Amino acid sequence: MAKNLVVTVTGYAGELKQGKTGAYVVIPVPVNKKNDAGEWEVVEKHYFNIALDPTHQVEKDGFYEVTGELRISKWTNDKGEVQVSFWVSKAVFKPLAKANNPAGRTNLESFGATEIAPF
Numbered sequence: 001m002a003k004n005l006v007v008t009v010t011g012y013a014g015e016l017k018q019g020k021t022g023a024y025v026v027i028p029v030p031v032n033k034k035n036d037a038g039e040w041e042v043v044e045k046h047y048f049n050i051a052l053d054p055t056h057q058v059e060k061d062g063f064y065e066v067t068g069e070l071r072i073s074k075w076t077n078d079k080g081e082v083q084v085s086f087w088v089s090k091a092v093f094k095p096l097a098k099a100n101n102p103a104g105r106t107n108l109e110s111f112g113a114t115e116i117a118p119f
Contacts, residue, residue, distance in 0.1 A: 007070040007088065009048045010096070013062050016052070023052040024087075027066065051089045063097040 014026040026049055030042045050066055052058060068091035075083050 004069040006067065008065060008067045009050070009088065010065045011048075011063070013058050013060055013064055016058065016060060019049075021051070024049050025052060025058050025060075026050075027064070046086060048086045048088055050091050050093075051087065052091075056091070056093055058093060059098065062095060065094040065096055067092050067094075 009027055009029060011027040011029050014028055016023065016025050018024075026047055028045045028047050031044045031046060032040045033043045035041050048066075050068065058064070066088060068088040071087045071089065073085045073087065075085065077083050
């Protein structure tokens, strides 16, 4: 019997969208790497599409930890490039912080953070 892959994604909720199979939210997760100067920089982002159900109370720009079943699919865009989509279903949301500033990002100092982690 095949087992489902369970993942945990931590990030800021992006746009709330409506798809063919229902509502979902996109959570971008940056992939960082040190450059030649030894500084962290974002080299790409992975976008996780999280399926929503009526019990989910998700706010755009809120900071969440989401655990659910991962499904990976490939598709080809208009340029003929193969793209990968990450979909998470049966998700459980744990709010870590609410967006509370005009830039739409959470004040993590209230959680004791002294600097932004490079992930």
